[in-house]
Amino acid sequence: MVIVMKPGASQEQIQNVIQAIEQHNLMAHVIVGVEQTVIGAVGDSHSVNKEIFEALPGVLTVTRISQPYKLASRQFHEWDSVFALDGFRVGGEEVVLIAGPCSVESREQLLETAHAVREAGAHGLRGGVFKPRTSPYSFQGLGEEGLEYLAEAREATGLVVVAEVMAINQIELMERYVDVLQVGARNMQNFALLRALGRVRKPVLLKRGIAATVEELLMSAEYMLSGGNERVMLCERGIRTFETATRNTTDINAVPVLKRLTHLPVLLDPSHATGYAEYVTAIARAGVAAGADGLLVEVHPDPARALSDGRQSLTPEQFAELVRQVKAVAEAIGRRLAPVPERQAAL
Numbered sequence: 001m002v003i004v005m006k007p008g009a010s011q012e013q014i015q016n017v018i019q020a021i022e023q024h025n026l027m028a029h030v031i032v033g034v035e036q037t038v039i040g041a042v043g044d045s046h047s048v049n050k051e052i053f054e055a056l057p058g059v060l061t062v063t064r065i066s067q068p069y070k071l072a073s074r075q076f077h078e079w080d081s082v083f084a085l086d087g088f089r090v091g092g093e094e095v096v097l098i099a100g101p102c103s104v105e106s107r108e109q110l111l112e113t114a115h116a117v118r119e120a121g122a123h124g125l126r127g128g129v130f131k132p133r134t135s136p137y138s139f140q141g142l143g144e145e146g147l148e149y150l151a152e153a154r155e156a157t158g159l160v161v162v163a164e165v166m167a168i169n170q171i172e173l174m175e176r177y178v179d180v181l182q183v184g185a186r187n188m189q190n191f192a193l194l195r196a197l198g199r200v201r202k203p204v205l206l207k208r209g210i211a212a213t214v215e216e217l218l219m220s221a222e223y224m225l226s227g228g229n230e231r232v233m234l235c236e237r238g239i240r241t242f243e244t245a246t247r248n249t250t251d252i253n254a255v256p257v258l259k260r261l262t263h264l265p266v267l268l269d270p271s272h273a274t275g276y277a278e279y280v281t282a283i284a285r286a287g288v289a290a291g292a293d294g295l296l297v298e299v300h301p302d303p304a305r306a307l308s309d310g311r312q313s314l315t316p317e318q319f320a321e322l323v324r325q326v327k328a329v330a331e332a333i334g335r336r337l338a339p340v341p342e343r344q345a346a347l
């Protein structure tokens, strides 16, 4: 249920509503706006009569949220959520670019990529250190050593650092090194991991599962939102279809669909969505044209020698060209690329 308080409702009236919500074994999520306070009452509210809340002093309206996801829905939170990361914002007018290798492979590889993508206009650096590989014999990632290189790359470039967390027991370690925790497609419905990330004070980039519906993606986001982590970004990364010409099929529809259903920022990963470097820029343009708030792009200084996902990785030069093209697309639809933060521009 969404309980909208009257403009100027007192603190006492707000507290009163929260208390009533909790008495019914529901959780209260409060959004304090400039003029009005909105309180979400989430949990199993089927048997709770909304008139109970309507009768409380200071309450303007009480509406049931019809979607199965509540805190993630636009019915609860009408306006786009905008999260401030270090020096730029995600989810507003501006489009953000997170780029870097699939895997952190060495200090040199990561630093070279970080400097190159920063120069090209990226805002964030991606790089996996715990890799979800289909084969147990494939490169599994550098673990903590890789995290040290990510932290060093952040120091050197000012880029915000994003890496995938695969298991609950990695969270504490990763929190010490990275700015944004990524949940990969294979873990989108690892509910124990999602619950644990609900308690984390870092933003999460949640990727859509290989065969997950938009609604399932939003329900997974709901796990983290309901646990108290409001900074969840969603990422379309292609879904599995009968088509084999590309690694996955970009569900470009998901971008405007998600933008309508949720207030959370929506990113697109054209690298995993296509699987081939030669298609990445076209799908990056399509993503921005469709309304994505940002892109997650794999870039490697020497894709042919990459230890994972080389076939879909752009060279730094190709990434610079992608940035030029998506900048033009963003401007054509009345948006712009987020400015590169001062600290980075000064380097």
Ligand code: PEP
Residues within 6 Å of the ligand: 102, 128, 132, 183, 184, 185, 186, 207, 237, 272
């Ligand atoms: C990745 O970002 O490197 C990755 C493994 O992505 P996904 O979980 O979307 O396959």
Ligand code: MN
Residues within 6 Å of the ligand: 102, 103, 272, 298, 308, 309
């Ligand atoms: Mn990858």
